Amino acid sequence: MTRLLLASAAAVLAALPALAQDSSAEGRPVLTVYTYDSFISEWGPGPEIEKRFEAQCGCDLRFVAAGDGAALLGRLRLEGARSDADVVLGLDTSLTAVAAETGLFAPHGLSPALDLPVDWSDDTFLPYDWGWFAFVYDRTRLKNPPASFEELLNAPEDLKVVIEDPRSSTPGMGLLLWVKSLYGDDAGAAWARLKPHVVTVTSGWTEAYGMFLDGEADMVFSYTTSPAYHLIAEGDDTKAAAAFAEGNYLQVEVAAKLKSTDQPELADAFLAFMLTDAFQDVIPTTNWMYPAVTPESGLPEGFDTLVTPAKSLLVPAGDVPALRDEAMAEWQAGLSR
Amino acid sequence: MAGRAVALSGGAGRLAGGLALAFVVALCMGTLVPLALAAEPGRGLRPADWTAIRFTLMQAGLSAVLSVALAVPVARALARRRFPGRGLLVTLLGAPFLLPAIVAVFGLIAIWGRSGLASRALGLAGLGPLDIYGLGGVLLGHVFFNLPLVTRLLLQGWAAIPAEHWRLAAQLGMDRGAVFRHLERPMLIAVLPGAALLVFLLCSTSFAVVLALGGGPGASTVELAIYQSLRFDFDLGRAALLGLVQFGICLALAVALLTLGREAGFGPSLGGPVARRDIGGPLLRGVDALAITLAAAFLLLPLGAVVARGLPALLAGLPDQVWPAVLVSLSVAIPSALLSLGLGLALAGLVTGLRGGAWAEALTLMGLAASPFVIGTGLFLVLNPLVDPFALAVPVTLLVNAVMSLPFAMRVLVPALRRAQADYGRLAQSLGMSGFAGFRLAIWPALRRPAGFATGIAAALSMGDLGVITLFADPQTATLPLTMYRLMGAYRMEAAAGAALLLLALSLALFWIFDRGGRWLDRA
Numbered sequence: 098m099t100r101l102l103l104a105s106a107a108a109v110l111a112a113l114p115a116l117a118q119d120s121s122a123e124g125r126p127v128l129t130v131y132t133y134d135s136f137i138s139e140w141g142p143g144p145e146i147e148k149r150f151e152a153q154c155g156c157d158l159r160f161v162a163a164g165d166g167a168a169l170l171g172r173l174r175l176e177g178a179r180s181d182a183d184v185v186l187g188l189d190t191s192l193t194a195v196a197a198e199t200g201l202f203a204p205h206g207l208s209p210a211l212d213l214p215v216d217w218s219d220d221t222f223l224p225y226d227w228g229w230f231a232f233v234y235d236r237t238r239l240k241n242p243p244a245s246f247e248e249l250l251n252a253p254e255d256l257k258v259v260i261e262d263p264r265s266s267t268p269g270m271g272l273l274l275w276v277k278s279l280y281g282d283d284a285g286a287a288w289a290r291l292k293p294h295v296v297t298v299t300s301g302w303t304e305a306y307g308m309f310l311d312g313e314a315d316m317v318f319s320y321t322t323s324p325a326y327h328l329i330a331e332g333d334d335t336k337a338a339a340a341f342a343e344g345n346y347l348q349v350e351v352a353a354k355l356k357s358t359d360q361p362e363l364a365d366a367f368l369a370f371m372l373t374d375a376f377q378d379v380i381p382t383t384n385w386m387y388p389a390v391t392p393e394s395g396l397p398e399g400f401d402t403l404v405t406p407a408k409s410l411l412v413p414a415g416d417v418p419a420l421r422d423e424a425m426a427e428w429q430a431g432l433s434r
Numbered sequence: 435m436a437g438r439a440v441a442l443s444g445g446a447g448r449l450a451g452g453l454a455l456a457f458v459v460a461l462c463m464g465t466l467v468p469l470a471l472a473a474e475p476g477r478g479l480r481p482a483d484w485t486a487i488r489f490t491l492m493q494a495g496l497s498a499v500l501s502v503a504l505a506v507p508v509a510r511a512l513a514r515r516r517f518p519g520r521g522l523l524v525t526l527l528g529a530p531f532l533l534p535a536i537v538a539v540f541g542l543i544a545i546w547g548r549s550g551l552a553s554r555a556l557g558l559a560g561l562g563p564l565d566i567y568g569l570g571g572v573l574l575g576h577v578f579f580n581l582p583l584v585t586r587l588l589l590q591g592w593a594a595i596p597a598e599h600w601r602l603a604a605q606l607g608m609d610r611g612a613v614f615r616h617l618e619r620p621m622l623i624a625v626l627p628g629a630a631l632l633v634f635l636l637c638s639t640s641f642a643v644v645l646a647l648g649g650g651p652g653a654s655t656v657e658l659a660i661y662q663s664l665r666f667d668f669d670l671g672r673a674a675l676l677g678l679v680q681f682g683i684c685l686a687l688a689v690a691l692l693t694l695g696r697e698a699g700f701g702p703s704l705g706g707p708v709a710r711r712d713i714g715g716p717l718l719r720g721v722d723a724l725a726i727t728l729a730a731a732f733l734l735l736p737l738g739a740v741v742a743r744g745l746p747a748l749l750a751g752l753p754d755q756v757w758p759a760v761l762v763s764l765s766v767a768i769p770s771a772l773l774s775l776g777l778g779l780a781l782a783g784l785v786t787g788l789r790g791g792a793w794a795e796a797l798t799l800m801g802l803a804a805s806p807f808v809i810g811t812g813l814f815l816v817l818n819p820l821v822d823p824f825a826l827a828v829p830v831t832l833l834v835n836a837v838m839s840l841p842f843a844m845r846v847l848v849p850a851l852r853r854a855q856a857d858y859g860r861l862a863q864s865l866g867m868s869g870f871a872g873f874r875l876a877i878w879p880a881l882r883r884p885a886g887f888a889t890g891i892a893a894a895l896s897m898g899d900l901g902v903i904t905l906f907a908d909p910q911t912a913t914l915p916l917t918m919y920r921l922m923g924a925y926r927m928e929a930a931a932g933a934a935l936l937l938l939a940l941s942l943a944l945f946w947i948f949d950r951g952g953r954w955l956d957r958a
Contacts, residue, residue: 134916139755140924161824167665174668175472175814181822195668257548262645264662292650296548297567300645300658303922307540308646310927312549326925385925429482433652 127157128363131169131180133187134162135384142376142383149375156363165301166267166350170196177201178357183364186225186352186371191270191421193222193351193414202353206365209372212391214409215347222351222414225371226386229345229406230271231338232258232316233323239315245342246279250290257296259314263425265300267348272318274412275346277424284424288431295432321345321403322385329382329399337404344408350386447873451784454777455794461837462800463681465812466674472815473671479679483672486654487679493569493644493653494637497576498630501584504577505629506622508729509588511722523726524589525946527733531582532894532941534915535642536922537740537934542578542647544739546571551735571647576640580633582733587632587845590884591625592618594853610718627691628845635684635802635841656680660805670811677808684803688796737938744935747928756933759917760940763897766832766913767944771893773836775885778843782851785844798844801837809834827911835899839892846888847881854880886952890945897941914940 137143137160147158161181163172166188173180178201188196196202204220211217213227232249234242243249243256261269280287296314299305309317316339324336352371354364370376377388381397388396412420512524530538545551546566553563566574595617603613641657648654656676663672785795813830817823823830854877900915912920914937921930 134920135923138920138924139753140921140926164665171665171668175811176818179819262651262658264658264666265645295650296565297571297646297649298651300642303919304536304539304642304646306925307922307927308543308547311540311543311547313543313547323925330925426482429651432650 125155125157126360126363127159128154128183128360128367129159129161129181130184130186130367131161131163131172131182132185133165133169136160136187137162140383142379145379145383146376149379150367150370153370154363154366156360158367166192167270173201173355174199180355180357182355183358183360184352184354184367186350188222188351188353189267189271190347190349190351190411190414191267191274191417193219194416194418196353197221201356203356203358203361205354205368207369207372209390211372211389212387213349213389215349215411217349219351219414222353223368223371224349224351224389225376226380226384226389227347227349228386229321229338229340229347229409230268230275231319231321231323231340231345231404231406233309233319233336233338234316235335236337237335238312242316242337242339243341244339246276246287247343249294249341250287252294254293256294256316257314258291258294258316258318259296259305259308260298260318261302261305262298262300263428266302268302268305268318269298271346271348273424273428274417274420275410277420277427278346278410278412279343285427285431288428292432298432320348320385321406322381322387322400325381325399325403326385328402329397334402340404340406342407344410345406347409347411348386349411447780447783448787450780451787454780455784455797458777458781458798458801458837458840461809461813461834462804465804465809465816466677468812468815469670469674469677469808473669473674478672479675482654483656483659483676486656486659489653490638490655490657491683493572493576493655494634494640496569497573497580497637498634500573501577501580501633502626502630504729505581505584505588506626507721507725508581509585509592510618511725512585513589513592515719515722515726523730524586525942525949526737527729528582528586528945529737529938529942530578530733531580531586531891532898532945533579533737533740533938534898534900534918534934535640536646536919537938538579538736539575539643539646540743540931540934541736541740542575544743545735546574551739567647567649569648569653571649572640572644572653575643575647576633576637578733578736579643580636581729583636583842584629584633585729586887587625587629588622590846590887591621591849594849595621624849631688631691631799632802632841632845634687635799638683639680639802639805657805657807661807664807664811673805673808673811677805680803680805681800684799685796688799689792692792692795740931740938741935743928743931744933744938747932748935750932752932752936753921753926753929755912755917755920756914756936759912759914760936762828762911763914763937763940766828766835767893767896770832770835770896771839771889771944771948773832774839774843774892774896775889777836777840778847778888779881779885781840782844782847785848786851786855795844795848799841801839802841804838806834806838824911831899831913832896835896836892838899839895842891842895843888846884846891850881850884851877882955883952886955887949889952890948893948894941894945897944898937 132143135141143160147160150158163169169185169187170192173182173185176182202221205223206220207223209223211224213224217224232242243252249256249258260272263269263273276287277284296308299308302319305317306319308314319338321338321340324338327333327336352368354361354368358364372390374392374394377390378392378394380386380388381400512520533541543550546564547553548563548565550564556562556564599617603617608616638655639657640655641661644653644655645658656679660673660676663669663676781794781798785798788794814823817826817830858877858880898915900913900919914933918930918933918937921933
């Protein structure tokens with residue numbers, strides 16, 4: 098046994114230095130950007146954006162990932178003013194009011210021309226991409242998708258959907274606010290009507306989308322841009338998203354500079370860079386969202402096939418904290434047996 | 435009783451045990467303190483939290499009872515039958531327990547889901563698809579996870595009944611009923627409470643399985659409430675409070691059950707082959723074959739689905755990011771397992787040497803009742819002002835995983851150590867062996883097998899863990915499960931399935947190597 102233990106210990110010790118190696122280039126200032134997990138993965142926008150920004154900033158851009166948008170904010174609140182973060186990238190409008198209250202963020206000082214389907218005037222949080230939430234389906238399996246939220250609620254019971262939990266995921270929160278903005282005080286009743294259609298409520302987008310692809314449900318709560326992934330990356334045009342007559346709820350993803358940054362100029366430079374083509378044209382086919390500023394080259398081929406909802410809904414960020422608890426209670430009561 | 439705890443209850447042994455216990459308590463309960471200190475005045479527990487507590491208790495209780503009840507016939511059949519491929523089957527049957535929750539969920543859905551194998555078979559008969567989502571789905575998931583664990587613990591129990599006893603039973607012409615009363619029932623009484631407790635604790639902190647298969651907010655657990663209060667509400671005080679609730683439940687139950695489960699005390703054995711005469715008869719053989727076949731189908735079909743999903747991607751080549759993640763995962767899992775063994779030995783010595791050791795043992799079970807989110811956040815609050823948390827991603831994950839897998843090591847090591855001390859302790863003492871020599875010569879040989887098994891479980895669990903690393907990982911130190919999750923998050927479901935299969939294979943291989951290593955040493 099001893100020999101086995103020693104051998105494995107030695108193997109591990111040999112491996113550790115390789116893991117601990119520091120990739121920072123000596124001398125260059127470091128800009129630390131906190132973001133969510135999928136942004137920095139090999140398939141996300143992170144690696145390409147890092148390369149492009151470093152080519153012009155003379156700095157070392159370091160992405161740090163922390164779960165999803167909500168986890169990101171939690172992380173910053175844990176660290177407070179001590180945080181190493183210079184910029185945070187990946188909050189959305191369901192979080193910005195709470196984020197602003199922390200007093201950790203500084204105004205961006207920019208007045209950009211944005212291509213958002215809604216007006217935007219927030220002097221702290223700057224959008225970098227956006228998308229419409231939508232129920233995604235497979236056209237070969239579902240011939241007549243509901244054309245409105247009402248139609249979905251009234252559909253025969255065998256139309257099944259899988260949705261995400263607002264307590265643990267940002268899409269879940271999006272759906273919660275969508276229903277609240279459509280049904281107001283009757284939101285609880287709307288959830289009760291949706292209930293027979295709900296296969297299950299997963300903790301995150303990943304489980305829900307995987308279940309949909311496995312055929313567990315006819316529709317999954319995702320984005321209108323999800324079919325673009327299947328079309329562009331897999332050459333599969335069977336997936337589609339439903340635009341609803343009442344309008345689809347928006348997700349606007351934003352970035353902001355930390356007040357406590359030790360690299361204010363670099364942080365400003367990054368935020369400005371964020372709205373240029375070099376950043377924006379990476380977004381559609383890596384983050385699978387719409388760029389906040391449409392690049393000069395336009396959207397990639399395939400995005401023209403995506404459905405465009407007639408109306409965009411968004412609860413003003415400042416109203417979210419007041420609505421949240423009530424909406425959550427309605428959700429819980431409506432969906433519980 | 436005087437010679438009972440000879441080898442490990444010496445000064446050094448007690449010191450090591452005390453230190454190990456202090457470490458476990460500090461990591462599990464101590465991490466609540468920074469949370470409570472950092473908390474702004476919160477709102478306390480809400481009505482929804484009480485609903486979550488009730489559902490947690492109910493589903494965990496039912497899961498434990500079901501897993502244990504189903505494991506008895508399976509383990510009994512496996513214990514008394516010899517057939518080609520039995521060893522492989524026993525190893526494979528352990529695999530579900532080692533799967534990361536999300537992989538297991540997709541495997542289960544492939545069989546029991548609305549478009550799964552069973553539903554399609556029903557469809558051929560003109561029946562509607564199955565709908566498992568709800569309490570049924572949660573129990574299905576938890577039994578799938580824990581039936582293998584309980585089966586393995588029971589197999590260890592059966593293996594601990596000395597060969598001499600079986601021979602004696604045969605010579606006395608005991609019938610099956612008598613064998614059950616005199617040999618098997620005492621063993622079951624000794625093993626089952628602890629096993630049920632383990633399953634209860636595992637299920638009470640379950641998170642992804644409950645959400646994915648629970649069907650809706652009616653199925654909510656304390657763990658989810660903790661997650662929510664940390665992530666969405668940033669209500670650290672409430673998270674700490676809920677963490678305390680979880681510990682309270684765990685401790686109360688642990689003390690009750692550990693006091694209940696008395697050691698069977700079969701006396702020493704010289705080993706040798708087990709000759710059983712109580713297992714003849716075609717009917718009994720048929721019952722055993724049925725139990726084994728059903729269990730194998732229940733456990734292996736979803737595993738087969740995991741393999742079938744992952745194999746094409748694995749053969750086509752996985753994305754580059756996967757391989758460094760394998761290295762990170764291994765460099766966490768192996769030291770973590772060895773640390774878990776070391777802690778487990780020290781604590782087992784302490785527990786068996788103390789009067790009222792049940793309390794000490796109950797405390798070591800806290801690793802299961804502790805929320806990884808609470809531990810992670812608490813450690814983060816403590817470490818962040820002192821050092822860069824990213825620099826500590828690997829060591830921290832390693833430590834936490836070791837403590838998390840400690841309860842399993844304890845379940846295996848404590849009974850084995852009690853037996854070894856009862857069997858050889860007095861002999862060692864009469865030979866004047868004490869301290870380390872006594873341990874090495876008299877006790878350790880009897881512990882090698884269970885130690886290998888415990889280390890194997892710890893290594894495999896650590897390999898598949900997706901706990902604290904999420905709070906500490908930077909892009910360079912992603913573990914394999916985290917990378918798998920990231921692949922899924924980027925729509926790469928097929929590549930993720932390949933990574934999941936690789937993870938399954940590596941976990942199983944690690945478990946197998948340590949488990950075999952223990953047996954091999956035992957024979958050498």
